[in-house]
Amino acid sequence: MFNECAEQALHAMRGHQGLVFFLDLDRFKLWNDSLGHAAGDALLREIADRLGSCTRPEDVVGRLSSDEFAVLMPHCAPDQMRFLAQRMLDAIAEPFSINGVMTTPNACVGVCTYPEDGTDIETLLRHADQAMYAAKGQGSQRWERYRPEMGKISQERADMERELRTTLAAGGLQLHYQPQICSSGAQRLYGVEALARWQHPEWGWVPPPRFIAVAEDSGLIHTLTSWLIDAACTQLATWRAQGVPMPHVSINLSTNNFHLPDFAMQVQQTLLRHGLNGQDLMLEITESVMLDSSPATLNNLQTLHAMGMRLSMDDFGTGYSSLSYLHRLPISELKLDKSFVQDVTVSSAASALTRSVLNIATSLGMTVVAEGVETQEQADWLARHGCPVLQGYRFAKPMPATDIGPWVQQHAERHAAAPLSHPND
Numbered sequence: 436m437f438n439e440c441a442e443q444a445l446h447a448m449r450g451h452q453g454l455v456f457f458l459d460l461d462r463f464k465l466w467n468d469s470l471g472h473a474a475g476d477a478l479l480r481e482i483a484d485r486l487g488s489c490t491r492p493e494d495v496v497g498r499l500s501s502d503e504f505a506v507l508m509p510h511c512a513p514d515q516m517r518f519l520a521q522r523m524l525d526a527i528a529e530p531f532s533i534n535g536v537m538t539t540p541n542a543c544v545g546v547c548t549y550p551e552d553g554t555d556i557e558t559l560l561r562h563a564d565q566a567m568y569a570a571k572g573q574g575s576q577r578w579e580r581y582r583p584e585m586g587k588i589s590q591e592r593a594d595m596e597r598e599l600r601t602t603l604a605a606g607g608l609q610l611h612y613q614p615q616i617c618s619s620g621a622q623r624l625y626g627v628e629a630l631a632r633w634q635h636p637e638w639g640w641v642p643p644p645r646f647i648a649v650a651e652d653s654g655l656i657h658t659l660t661s662w663l664i665d666a667a668c669t670q671l672a673t674w675r676a677q678g679v680p681m682p683h684v685s686i687n688l689s690t691n692n693f694h695l696p697d698f699a700m701q702v703q704q705t706l707l708r709h710g711l712n713g714q715d716l717m718l719e720i721t722e723s724v725m726l727d728s729s730p731a732t733l734n735n736l737q738t739l740h741a742m743g744m745r746l747s748m749d750d751f752g753t754g755y756s757s758l759s760y761l762h763r764l765p766i767s768e769l770k771l772d773k774s775f776v777q778d779v780t781v782s783s784a785a786s787a788l789t790r791s792v793l794n795i796a797t798s799l800g801m802t803v804v805a806e807g808v809e810t811q812e813q814a815d816w817l818a819r820h821g822c823p824v825l826q827g828y829r830f831a832k833p834m835p836a837t838d839i840g841p842w843v844q845q846h847a848e849r850h851a852a853a854p855l856s857h858p859n860d
């Protein structure tokens with residue numbers, strides 16, 4: 436219906452200018468999952484009303500799919516787009532309350548111009564969508580104007596998704612492991628963190644944040660995580676069989692993993708298949724998992740905990756850092772983000788915050804793992820202030836599984852000889 440009305444409007448305005456807006460709500464799925472579909476529908480109706488109230492009768496407004504809206508404004512010039520896009524964003528961001536829960540809806544908007552960026556509605560929508568995608572990449576409540584190079588970026592993303600799908604199907608990803616060291620005494624090995632690695636035949640090593648983001652957007656993250664857990668368990672069982680003393684493996688999970696109702700059961704089955712138990716895996720989650728109150732997420736978290744798996748809060752200090760959830764859910768470990776660690780010896784703010792995190796964690800009975808420890812000064816400062824576990828290039832870079840056995844052996848020999856010395860001294 437939108438496309439039909441828009442085509443007619445375009446036909447009628449030949450020779451004049453117009454603007455096409457593509458809107459996408461932020462975190463709509465979270466709202467829908469946590470408050471139910473009736474609340475999701477109410478929010479969509481409210482957004483539709485708000486868009487109606489900031490457009491003219493001759494504008495064409497439509498909803499394209501779950502939380503995507505489009506607006507065609509005939510007889511508008513490119514220099515009006517800033518004002519119009521901002522007015523839509525402001526209208527959407529008015530507080531909205533349902534069932535006693537208050538939210539501030541946010542969105543991102545992409546804009547393109549008729550006739551410069553396209554003359555038919557499909558092309559215009561595709562370009563406005565690409566601009567919206569670029570706006571999303573900047574954060575929330577943003578708008579962007581279409582530029583031709585955006586098409587290239589979205590093509591690259593589509594290529595990456597296709598290649599990742601093929602690579603996953605062929606078992607072509609690898610895991611590298613980074614040791615985590617106890618800061619006191621003989622610098623015992625505390626565990627290793629498994630980190631996904633992808634070497635593409637043409638592109639070389641693809642940075643994990645890039646392909647993980649593509650996996651999350653495309654739904655491939657479920658396949659990736661199943662593979663990851665199986666690969667980490669296979670490796671842990673192999674180390675144990677070889678006599679490599681490996682306390683546990685930490686793995687990184689995405690928020691989306693918890694939306695699968697039987698995720699916890701899948702993990703359980705993988706552990707059983709490899710003769711392992713709950714204590715053998717540490718599950719690293721981010722704050723977005725904590726903020727997601729959907730029933731599937733809560734069930735999965737509780738089931739995993741009941742199976743003996745420990746939860747670790749990754750990148751602590753970078754997000755909301757809300758203290759309230761730390762005691763609501765069974766978190767055993769906090770990973771102090773590398774941005775704090777890197778400044779701990781040079782910035783009084785970073786060192787004060789780090790001391791506070793260490794105090795809170797200690798009083799809640801949690802272990803702190805400092806990430807990204809690169810220098811001996813950082814390691815000394817953290818050890819002196821009671822940070823129990825250190826991870827970073829100062830000790831070891833992430834390495835292939837076959838290098839871990841020899842590394843552990845050498846590390847143990849070094850520190851058995853001189854328990855209180857610094858590594859590599």
Ligand code: C2E
Nearest residue numbers: 630631643644647663687688689807808809827828829833
């Ligand atoms: P993260 O979980 O915070 O992982 C730590 C990152 O810091 C890793 O980057 C690691 O290589 C890097 N790192 C370790 N020591 C140091 C250091 O001393 N200095 C500096 N500057 N960096 C250090 P990597 O491997 O590129 O991973 C980046 C992110 O990608 C990870 O951040 C994690 O969020 C995500 N990721 C990686 N593997 C997986 C995976 O298997 N599943 C999921 N869901 N996410 C993953």
Ligand code: CA
Nearest residue numbers: 628687719749
């Ligand atoms: Ca991590």
Ligand code: CA
Nearest residue numbers: 749750770806
């Ligand atoms: Ca981290």
